[in-house]
Amino acid sequence: MEKACLCVDIGGTKTAFSLFDENDREVFYRAFATQSGQGAENLAERVFDAVSGAMGRYLVERGVIAAPGPLNAEKGVLISPVLLGWRNVAITEIFQKKFGIPFVLLNDCDAGALGVWRYGGYSDVRTLCYITVSTGIGGGTIVNGQLVAGRGNASDFGHIPVAGRKIRCGCGNVDCLELYASGTGIEARYAEKTGKKLCCAAIAECARGGDAAAREIFADASAFLNYALCVLKAVLDPERVVFGGSVCKVGDLLFAGAERAGIPIAFAGQDGKQVLYGALCRSKQMP
Numbered sequence: 001m002e003k004a005c006l007c008v009d010i011g012g013t014k015t016a017f018s019l020f021d022e023n024d025r026e027v028f029y030r031a032f033a034t035q036s037g038q039g040a041e042n043l044a045e046r047v048f049d050a051v052s053g054a055m056g057r058y059l060v061e062r063g064v065i066a067a068p069g070p071l072n073a074e075k076g077v078l079i080s081p082v083l084l085g086w087r088n089v090a091i092t093e094i095f096q097k098k099f100g101i102p103f104v105l106l107n108d109c110d111a112g113a114l115g116v117w118r119y120g121g122y123s124d125v126r127t128l129c130y131i132t133v134s135t136g137i138g139g140g141t142i143v144n145g146q147l148v149a150g151r152g153n154a155s156d157f158g159h160i161p162v163a164g165r166k167i168r169c170g171c172g173n174v175d176c177l178e179l180y181a182s183g184t185g186i187e188a189r190y191a192e193k194t195g196k197k198l199c200c201a202a203i204a205e206c207a208r209g210g211d212a213a214a215r216e217i218f219a220d221a222s223a224f225l226n227y228a229l230c231v232l233k234a235v236l237d238p239e240r241v242v243f244g245g246s247v248c249k250v251g252d253l254l255f256a257g258a259e260r261a262g263i264p265i266a267f268a269g270q271d272g273k274q275v276l277y278g279a280l281c282r283s284k285q286m287p
């Protein structure tokens with residue numbers, strides 16, 4: 001029987017998982033609503049049920065879980081991921097118990113960076129920053145093939161402070177980039193200005209249609225994102241910044257001026273599966 005590795009990407013709304021064979025080919029993929037309110041045991045159970053059909057054909061030997069932080073990768077514990085509403089969940093232990101195989105945990109933004117670098121066509125880039133713009137803004141940095149970890153929270157690009165309007169962020173600081181340029185941030189700023197609750201994609205539509213409030217919010221978001229890119233340029237001088245995440249769909253509205261910071265930018269392909277590919281990359285370091 002051919003050996004395979006299970007990679008799981010736990011997100012605030014969606015959980016996606018793949019089996020990869022020994023030649024790094026994806027042989028199984030499924031995604032469903034995370035339903036974090038049902039708890040982590042329930043999630044492990046539903047992943048197990050979905051994968052169990054394929055497990056007859058493949059010998060699944062190991063698993064990697066990518067999830068939003070803050071987390072303790074070494075202990076396999078999700079500390080307090082806001083997007084999931086969980087506290088101190090021993091996620092690897094829960095999956096290990098259900099599947100009977102070893103699991104490891106890594107930060108989903110780090111996984112995205114690894115996946116883009118190793119499998120997305122950038123493995124020859126020595127300094128690469130990956131920035132995901134979605135519900136929040138996060139990222140990962142690869143230097144000479146290694147993730148830059150810092151003390152565990154490196155590349156937290158969403159919390160670069162910008163010259164905003166003294167809005168308090170969940171992290172304790174004020175005017176973090178993600179308050180203005182993430183999907184949630186764009187939606188909140190638009191609601192503040194107009195009293196209307198629209199999703200980010202709808203606000204983008206409004207901006208393209210000439211809605212002054214929507215245009216102003218995207219102009220701010222774009223300028224603040226540029227500022228953060230200038231910070232990146234000054235500190236790391238990366239050869240490439242690769243963007244991923246659902247807000248990339250707004251295109252020019254947010255990214256039109258991004259290259260003005262002087263860094264070549266690109267968008268992740270891989271059908272949005274860069275986090276799963278990053279988890280696969282991590283699996284190579286398992287014993």
Ligand SMILES: [Zn+2]
Pocket residue numbers: 158159169170171172173176
């Ligand atoms: Zn913050």
